[in-house]
Amino acid sequence: MSRPEHRSIDTRAAGLAPLAVLPVFVRLRGERAVVLGGSAGAAWKARLLASAGARVDVIATEFCDEMRAAPGAVPDGRVALHARAWSEDDVHDARIVIVALDDAADARRAVGVARKCGAMVNAVDRSELCDVQFGAIVNRSPLVIGISTDGAAPVLAQTLRSRIEALIPTGLARWLAAAKSWRAEVAERLPAMPARRAFWLRLADRAFAAHAGEPSRRDLDDLLAGGAGPGGITVVDAGPGDPELLTLAAVRALRSADVVLHDAGVSSEVLAFARREARMLPIGAADRRVAPRLDAVGDLMIRFARESKRVVRLTCGPSGVPGWTTEGIAAARTAGVVITIVPGVAAVSPARSDCREKFVFSSVSTRMADMRAEAARVS
Template sequence: MQTSELEDTQKKGARSRPERMQALATLPVFFKLAGKRAVVAGGNEPALWKAELLAATGAHVEVYAETFVHGFEALASTPPNGSVRLNRRRWTPADLADAAIAVGASEDDDDAAAFAAAARAAGAPVNVVDRPAFCDFQFGAIVNRSPLVLSISTDGAAPVLAQAIRSLVEALLPDGLKRWVEVAKVWRTKGGQLGDTPAAKRRFWNRFVDLAMREAQREPRDADFDELARSPGKAPPSVAIVKVGDDADTLTLRALRVLRMADIIFLDAAVPPAVLDFARREAQRVSVDPGASGTTVERIVDAARNGERVVRLIAVSSGAAEASAGALSRALRDAGLETPEITFAPSPAKDAT
């Protein structure tokens, strides 16, 4: 096979596989800083906020500046966690030795560049406030339901938008949800009581999520664990047939729910890749060949009977969504499977045209 033919074959094969992840502007990661040394250079308001944020993680924060704005003394006296020590002098490269993270808050480009270079030389990831050219990482808009922590980033393009999204998410996540995350740490240690297989454990945690979201305002109880552990371990075989519009915005809440729980997803090539962002990363994706409907039904039935949570995504843009969904639903019912059908929400923009 010629090189060009091989490349064409590889490209066709890549297109036939469902896309797992779209491009990311940045990698969302979370640093464990408890007990580690963090360095902040600057005594202004931005430095104060960053010092408080780092201290909240349990870090030992060393702040270097010749002068400090109001608030630093109180922070050093009563940090939210960890510790904060004020050093009334300019930072030096030696101060960055053994730092797990470094944050600068300088209004001078030369000083910002020097701080970033010194931090990297010491092996510390560095952020210089409002100086993206000198940053190894960025701080997002934070939703704090610790130990549940979310961070929202626009890659520096629109921080105000990130803050607005944070407000929306905060309204959706009750403050009491943190108690359920805390108890999840304890319950996770119970091992075999959660189920004897990975699938059974996953069903336990799916039931846990349902209860936590429904009862977020109250304290979790030991009786909750007992009830969750006693719940039926294996649901009857079923396949959710989800019709998908032109983009991910048309997904309904019910569709999002079944996608989140799916173990295996069968989908048309016309399904927008962004839809799969709502599925679990470990969920298997299977592209459906329109010319092999019988084989597809057999695979779906086998997966459902093996205890997998199966979702079949059908793109309405394919032109035969109703017929395809109807034929599949009848075939699955004939095989003795439950087949809830979930439609999509029409796009407001398209309705307006």
């Protein structure tokens, strides 16, 4: 019998660049994991494995304080410490083995034994011996994001993790949990794949919306019916106009907006945070063609919100909420439109901003207080 021919595939030509490592997510609930070593690095990995549902046996002649505290920090007794030297029998039925041994020869022997038993192996500080790596993790379970630099710069991966975490809405995990519980009903009521895909796209938009609250049965029914969900208005203060000084709430609002009405002086760097699909409408002296009167601006935003669009009014300047928003907030609430105010960061020194204005020093707390007072006055 002739052997099958294995052809080399050019992954770049196929549209897939070569991968340094393959990101694979492993289910460990109920599985046995073994940690050989009692160091602080081993303790972190023992707790991580236990948080994924594994039963973890830690085997070492000595344990650091972090490792001694691990059994009490994890529920259901999923971490057990065994104060002795390791043996080959210890890794016999393990799904994954963490090797955190100081002696290099001992570590290589442990890796070899674990592989013979069919276990995945991670060797602490010995990347050349690893079958699997532990990257930086964003944990909003059931959303889990793994980040790897293939050992090149772990600190860079941690920095990237922090930036990603900042962009994820705090309530997203609840929406994902709801989505998991809704899957069976969605499949039953929307048997056609295109309809189901459209449903999940609508759910994703709603989960990331600035006004997204706790997911409910009403949300499910509305999404199944094809509703885009309630619109809303978010007034975002871009502060002095420096994109580096935008608040996280401001970035989230821009990334989820369908329509952005912005001061003519807002920089292109700030506007770049909005989605490419968002409709951008400049407001102000630089472009009188779009809503030149302040009352017309409010009417326009309310109309968009009533069309289930997420509207952002992006301002730039030193004075907090501009005068038109007093009437705008009142009109929106009278119309039953949800309105949110996102304060900005004040300039910290006299400087020329992207709005072409000179700013004087004012504290962040003063700016926020002024904006909240403006909103409260019309509520």
